């Protein structure tokens with residue numbers, strides 16, 4: 649039986665509520681009657697095996713995958729930034745790290761796409777936060793996987809979005825890159841950002857206020873990471 653979620657009095661208000669949400673992709677029902685909530689100004693981790701529906705759920709939250717049934721209610725969610733799985737991003741674009749991060753500001757620029765001092769400041773500050781300022785003039789195709797991933801996270805952060813969605817951002821990274829990215833995410837709720845982070849990494853999944861476990865396109869558990877995953881590893 650599915651353990652469905654409902655808002656418990658005293659918990660943070662929801663940024664997003666999903667009710668009986670279904671998604672068909674191709675001819676396959678990939679999310680089925682899903683009920684879940686994403687608490688505001690908190691980190692929600694999404695766990696589940698390969699094919700459980702994590703990326704599809706992020707795509708729905710990003711508004712790039714259409715729902716087939718059910719409802720999605722947002723509250724106070726304006727700008728959304730989405731860091732897709734690294735394998736879904738072309739890595740041979742002839743762009744530098746600085747240009748790639750600066751693309752995250754495009755939506756904020758006026759019709760002439762002229763970066764203002766504030767845009768340049770946010771790009772520089774975010775590259776420093778992710779430890780890639782020394783790579784600013786390197787092209788994406790000259791980076792390691794971990795350096796490229798830091799760049800993609802920086803491009804999302806610089807958008808100053810209300811909702812940040814990340815699909816397995818630490819997969820395949822060394823311990824330092826992983827710790828840097830997770831440390832940056834930890835600080836976001838206090839800055840008024842709601843974070844949803846799909847991960848296969850048990851320790852990362854615990855670094856959240858809320859956790860959703862998916863299996864075969866359904867939420868099988870939702871609550872605190874300890875409730876959903878058991879005690880923290882280590």
Ligand SMILES: Nc1ncnc2c1ncn2[C@@H]1O[C@H](COP(=O)(O)OP(=O)(O)OP(=O)(O)O)[C@@H](O)[C@H]1O
Pocket residue numbers: 673674675676678696697698699700701702703704705
């Ligand atoms: N475009 C598509 N057309 C048809 N089926 C799809 C499509 N994209 C994904 N699926 C199917 O939807 C299901 C959920 O896929 P999804 O990528 O959301 O899972 P996931 O939990 O993110 O998996 P992983 O951990 O492997 O990234 C899988 O069975 C997958 O084969």
